[in-house]
Amino acid sequence: MTNTSQTPETTQTPETTMRAVRFESFGGPSVLTVAEAPIPEAQPGRVTVDVEYAGVNFAEVMFRRGQFPVDLPHFPGLEAVGRVRAVGAGVTGFAPGDRVAALTLGGGGNAEVVEVGAEHTVRLDGELAELDGALAAGALCNVTTALGLLTSAGHLAEGETVVVLAAAGGVGTAAAQLARSLGATTVIGVTSTPAKAEYARGFGYDSVVSYEEIEREVAERTGGVGADLVLDSVGGAFRSSVTALLAAFGRHVIFGNAAAEDVTFEGNHPWYTNSSLVGYNLGGVAGRAPALLRAHLERALTEVAKGGVRVDVKTLPLKDVVHAHELLETRASTGKYVLDVRA
Ligand SMILES: NC(=O)c1ccc[n+]([C@@H]2O[C@H](COP(=O)([O-])OP(=O)(O)OC[C@H]3O[C@@H](n4cnc5c(N)ncnc54)[C@H](OP(=O)(O)O)[C@@H]3O)[C@@H](O)[C@H]2O)c1
Structure with missing residues (x-):
């Protein structure tokens, strides 16, 4: 994140920008860039998360190549793990610093900070306290989806x-x-x-x-x-x-x-x-059966935490998001790719 302060070292100006993956036009993996973007604020009912790990999904390949309608510029990333940065009005049960995993279904997860609905955010405490961050990021979309496919669908x-x-x-x-x-x-x-x-x-x-x-x-x-x-x-x-x-x-x-x-x-x-x-359709379940999605999300994370589902995660630095897309798009990938957003 960039501190834009021009003032002496004693005065700390809040950070206003962060690194985020984005694309401004549809196309191949090369349309992806890691660029500075404004840090989002937590809107009512939502939280912001300082992201540590963010998964890469085939859905983002489809968004990037224009196969699925998204507005431009688009900030990809459907899942993120990190710590709560700020809590929006009306949100209960979360405090800054809480370790969380979130389905960032509006995108934006491949960034240093993401804003997400509290209903799609799970605190990594209790039986989830020991869950590895990269593993949690790799499980959010895929394991939740797999559960929904086999049970509800x-x-x-x-x-x-x-x-x-x-x-x-x-x-x-x-x-x-x-x-x-x-x-x-x-x-x-x-x-x-x-x-x-x-x-x-x-x-x-x-x-x-x-x-x-x-x-x-x-x-x-x-x-x-x-x-x-x-x-x-x-x-x-x-x-x-x-x-x-x-x-x-x-x-x-x-x-x-x-x-x-x-x-x-x-x-x-x-x-x-x-x-x-x-x-x-994960997004559709979020909109039409949010309690069901929440139940599947929590169950998915719990299964992974207790070792009931193995997720094979390969971790890459944020800048290698292009490579992760290339691997997915060319059918060269196996398992799950997760970006280490701090690297
Ligand atoms: N509906 C939802 O809510 C939802 C949620 C999550 C994921 N998904 C979908 O589930 C699938 C799996 O997602 P994922 O992130 O775990 O990806 P993934 O399975 O790790 O990668 C996609 C795989 O699709 C196969 N594939 C078949 N034809 C392909 C083609 N022409 N080009 C590229 N790949 C092709 C490839 O496996 P082979 O080479 O072995 O065929 C490829 O490895 C994706 O299609 C994704 O869009 C849907």
């Missing part, structure tokens, strides 16, 4: 079979572990390369195969019955073939479009195929 039941596309990624690795702990009998992952498949196997999948192999793998593992749940963040042409993986009354959970290419389903599709199309 997917209605996973004991003994079911789950297929996870993009199995080696942030959400995928969390979903595999949670599916198992929520009672799935068979969890099958799908990745684009053998190296990613090998990596993903460390997260408890029964098997991890390629997109070309998945139909045969599901048939073999389920005796031709099909999978109960397919978690699909990939989109593209593959989305049309997901129905072929499903058991009768199977659920195709759609929560992303990494391929940046959509497909069309007819209204009669669920009828003809005895299947459900169901969606999950």
Whole structure:
């Protein structure tokens, strides 16, 4: 942060600017810059956080390339961990200095200070007191999403079979572990390369195969019955073939479009195929079911704190945000990338 004071050392002028990641036009990773920006003030019902760690998500890749409507300039970053800097009017339960983890769903988390709704901010105390900051930042979006996908969207039941596309990624690795702990009998992952498949196997999948192999793998593992749940963040042409993986009354959970290419389903599709199309959108849950989102957020952090979900975090300095985006966008990433905002 920059101290703009021109006065003698005895008078301390409050800091007014900070370093923040931003982009002013849509495009490739190079549109991202780390630049000075005004430090936000805590508005009513909200807090500001001095950020220590901030996660990088595929959603931010989509925002950056203009695949999802965001205003420009945009300050990316959907999750942050640090200490409360200031508390807005009407906020109770938080004080400056509290260690917190926050879903910064309006963006701005990839910065030295972020302003966030108190309802999306969790104090890292009690059973969360020992939770590592980078780990918490890596868990906020992905583990909360994985929980929502499997429970509220997917209605996973004991003994079911789950297929996870993009199995080696942030959400995928969390979903595999949670599916198992929520009672799935068979969890099958799908990745684009053998190296990613090998990596993903460390997260408890029964098997991890390629997109070309998945139909045969599901048939073999389920005796031709099909999978109960397919978690699909990939989109593209593959989305049309997901129905072929499903058991009768199977659920195709759609929560992303990494391929940046959509497909069309007819209204009669669920009828003809005895299947459900169901969606999950973290921002939408925040708006329409905030108590549910809060419950999932707290449960996600607790699972990670007690070791029930392993998050494989790779920590990079803030300036390497471009590299993190490149890795995600080129399908070269595994696990989760977290920015150390102080580095
Ligand atoms: N709806 C929500 O609320 C919500 C919340 C969080 C995340 N998401 C979505 O969930 C997905 C996972 O997020 P994440 O941050 O954990 O990312 P991630 O899974 O770590 O990375 C994205 C993965 O998508 C796969 N992919 C398939 N086609 C791709 C393409 N054409 N270009 C790039 N990647 C492609 C790649 O895995 P393979 O190479 O193995 O296929 C890639 O590693 C993302 O699509 C994200 O948008 C949605």
